[in-house]
Amino acid sequence: MKKLRPLSLYIHIPFCQKKCDYCDFCSFDDIASQIPAYIDALCNEIKSYSDQCKPHTVQTIFFGGGTPSIISVKHMKKIFVALRSSFNFASDPEITIECNPNSITEEKLISYKNLGVSRISLGMQSCNEVVLKNLGRQHNSKDVANALALLSKLDFKNINIDLIYNVPVPKKMANAGMVRDIEAEVNHILLTAPHVTHVSAYSLIPEEGTPLKRKLDFEELYELGDDVAIDEELELQDVLKLHGFKRYEVSNWARPGFECKHNLAYWSGEMEYLGLGLSASGLFKNERYDNTDNMSMYLLNPDKVEKREPRKSKEIINEIIMLGLRTTKGVDLARLEKLGISLRKQKHREILHLTDHNLLKVSAKRIKASDEGFFILNMIIDRLTFDFIEEKI
Ligand code: SF4
Numbered sequence: 001m002k003k004l005r006p007l008s009l010y011i012h013i014p015f016c017q018k019k020c021d022y023c024d025f026c027s028f029d030d031i032a033s034q035i036p037a038y039i040d041a042l043c044n045e046i047k048s049y050s051d052q053c054k055p056h057t058v059q060t061i062f063f064g065g066g067t068p069s070i071i072s073v074k075h076m077k078k079i080f081v082a083l084r085s086s087f088n089f090a091s092d093p094e095i096t097i098e099c100n101p102n103s104i105t106e107e108k109l110i111s112y113k114n115l116g117v118s119r120i121s122l123g124m125q126s127c128n129e130v131v132l133k134n135l136g137r138q139h140n141s142k143d144v145a146n147a148l149a150l151l152s153k154l155d156f157k158n159i160n161i162d163l164i165y166n167v168p169v170p171k172k173m174a175n176a177g178m179v180r181d182i183e184a185e186v187n188h189i190l191l192t193a194p195h196v197t198h199v200s201a202y203s204l205i206p207e208e209g210t211p212l213k214r215k216l217d218f219e220e221l222y223e224l225g226d227d228v229a230i231d232e233e234l235e236l237q238d239v240l241k242l243h244g245f246k247r248y249e250v251s252n253w254a255r256p257g258f259e260c261k262h263n264l265a266y267w268s269g270e271m272e273y274l275g276l277g278l279s280a281s282g283l284f285k286n287e288r289y290d291n292t293d294n295m296s297m298y299l300l301n302p303d304k305v306e307k308r309e310p311r312k313s314k315e316i317i318n319e320i321i322m323l324g325l326r327t328t329k330g331v332d333l334a335r336l337e338k339l340g341i342s343l344r345k346q347k348h349r350e351i352l353h354l355t356d357h358n359l360l361k362v363s364a365k366r367i368k369a370s371d372e373g374f375f376i377l378n379m380i381i382d383r384l385t386f387d388f389i390e391e392k393i
Pocket of ligand 1: 023066
């Protein structure tokens with residue numbers, strides 16, 4: 001019998017209680033009345049893939065957003081009915097739902113478990129009230145503690161928490177030299193919630209057009225500066241290591257065996273995945289595609305892909321290098337050689353320069369960023385990817 005090919009699904013739920021000040025994701029806080037129509041459209045899009053996806057087995061599903069936990073139990077059940085009737089599920093798929101601390105309830109979590117959800121990703125970002133306020137989040141530290149206690153009570157075994165560091169501070173705090181004690185903060189979280197198995201930690205990037213960027217422009221908030229941001233990252237690394245977490249990607253840490261399979265599939269660059277929902281993107285049958293980010297268009301034609309492009313070999317090569325460098329495993333040189341690229345030869349000078357500065361580690365099979373290299377990863381990626389790949393092959 002022919003083996004079914006693995007497939008991952010990303011499902012976008014673009015609704016939030018209120019936009020956070022730093023957010024430029026595709027999410028809305030003023031169209032809750034459209035949720036039922038959106039769920040119907042999403043289910044239609046899911047069903048439209050049913051025939052094409054018969055040779056596949058779904059190994060991971062990730063509900064992101066927006067705030068997936070904002071939708072009702074009834075709507076979530078409806079999505080799962082569409083999913084189970086359209087796809088072959090693996091026997092033990094990893095199914096993650098992103099939840100905000102103030103939108104999960106015992107009823108929702110119990111129903112997630114019954115639906116087969118195996119992983120919760122809690123968008124807590126911090127449990128420091130000042131930081132949460134500066135981010136414009138809707139929850140407070142008590143909501144975080146309650147959510148983590150609820151997840152423990154209901155015996156969820158695989159829990160990610162999202163954290164943000166390098167968060168700008170109000171003028172008064174900046175002038176007083178007050179800094180966030182991120183080490184104490186994360187230590188407290190992990191001592192009180194030892195059931196957390198995974199941490200995603202991102203440095204905040206102020207995006208154009210967001211309220212946070214405007215506050216920076218009008219000097220209501222101040223950026224911390226590179227030194228403080230690096231100190232926060234180092235403190236974060238130390239405390240995560242102390243609690244038994246291992247970095248496996250530039251922004252992701254896990255207890256052994258709890259690396260996110262959905263992320264790993266994506267970073268491998270080899271797995272196919274469908275992006276379902278408004279603004280979602282996918283890679284299927286060697287084509288990249290993007291769904292529309294216009295809600296009215298999506299509701300009218302949920303199974304119409306806005307942009308579809310065959311994957312070019314130069315993109316695949318740069319992707320192997322870029323995604324590989326983001327992980328602690330590094331770039332698989334043999335995979336590049338199969339595509340006619342000898343990274344060691346073609347980037348000889350750059351590699352020598354970066355290894356001389358302890359930014360890169362080179363072995364017979366792999367090239368990877370060092371701990372120091374992870375701080376300037378974008379620069380390393382720039383140097384090791386190809387601008388004009390056709391001429392260089
Ligand atoms: S909860 Fe997430 S998606 Fe929603 S507004 Fe905040 S950052 Fe954006």
